[in-house]
Amino acid sequence: MAEPRPRPYAAVRLDGDGFVLRAWRADDLDSLLLHADDPLVPPGLSDRFPHPYTRADGEAFLAGHVVDPAEPLLAIEIDGQGCGSIGARPGRGDRAHSAELGYWLGRRYWGRGHMTRVVATYLDWVVPALSLQRIEANVMEFNTASARVLEKNGFREEGLRRGAVLKHDGLHDLRLFGRLWPR
Ligand SMILES: CC(C)(COP(=O)(O)OP(=O)(O)OC[C@H]1O[C@@H](n2cnc3c(N)ncnc32)[C@H](O)[C@@H]1OP(=O)(O)O)[C@@H](O)C(=O)NCCC(=O)NCCS
Numbered sequence: 001m002a003e004p005r006p007r008p009y010a011a012v013r014l015d016g017d018g019f020v021l022r023a024w025r026a027d028d029l030d031s032l033l034l035h036a037d038d039p040l041v042p043p044g045l046s047d048r049f050p051h052p053y054t055r056a057d058g059e060a061f062l063a064g065h066v067v068d069p070a071e072p073l074l075a076i077e078i079d080g081q082g083c084g085s086i087g088a089r090p091g092r093g094d095r096a097h098s099a100e101l102g103y104w105l106g107r108r109y110w111g112r113g114h115m116t117r118v119v120a121t122y123l124d125w126v127v128p129a130l131s132l133q134r135i136e137a138n139v140m141e142f143n144t145a146s147a148r149v150l151e152k153n154g155f156r157e158e159g160l161r162r163g164a165v166l167k168h169d170g171l172h173d174l175r176l177f178g179r180l181w182p183r
Pocket of ligand 1: 040041042043044045102103104105106109110111112113114115116117137138139140143144145146148149
């Protein structure tokens with residue numbers, strides 16, 4: 001049998017204003033499916049996030065087969081339920097000071113400022129924890145809400161990656177956002 005992969009962030013718990021950020025757990029499966037299996041969540045995400053989001057997809061994710069458990073990926077818990085996720089994927093070698101940010105939240109919680117506060121809380125932890133100096137995020141051109149979340153967290157828009165994503169409805173541009181520490 002394969003050795004279980006290390007989960008260095010399994011004990012992390014960050015208490016925010018109206019939410020908790022903590023590691024995903026096997027008992028999150030039902031709430032994960034409730035919030036992830038929604039056609040309005042994945043369009044702005046990479047196709048690692050499937051639709052429909054099946055029980056098998058949820059089990060594979062919680063078992064650490066989709067995102068490497070060595071990455072600082074945390075669940076967003078609101079009202080006692082895991083209902084979203086935030087993570088930063090660090091680069092390697094001369095990019096190891098930098099990480100790419102990604103996040104999603106269940107639709108029932110949108111538009112209340114949650115993700116703006118989640119990103120702030122997460123960055124306050126992950127930047128020193130991983131000795132990062134840069135965080136970047138790629139936002140599909142139609143995803144105005146995500147771009148606002150980044151702007152409100154001090155990110156600058158750095159450019160446009162034209163036609164960088166091919167979805168079923170054609171090519172999409174990616175707006176590149178970045179923030180440096182110290183600013
Ligand atoms: C993007 C997402 C994380 C936003 O979460 P949220 O908790 O609703 O975000 P907040 O409430 O903190 O902030 C949203 C901001 O976008 C604005 N906004 C929302 N929808 C908008 C729209 N269609 N056009 C313009 N602005 C919009 C809000 O007014 C708010 O800005 P404001 O505070 O200046 O008024 C959430 O919609 C989501 O999970 N979407 C699906 C996954 C996804 O796209 N992830 C990001 C990939 S880069």
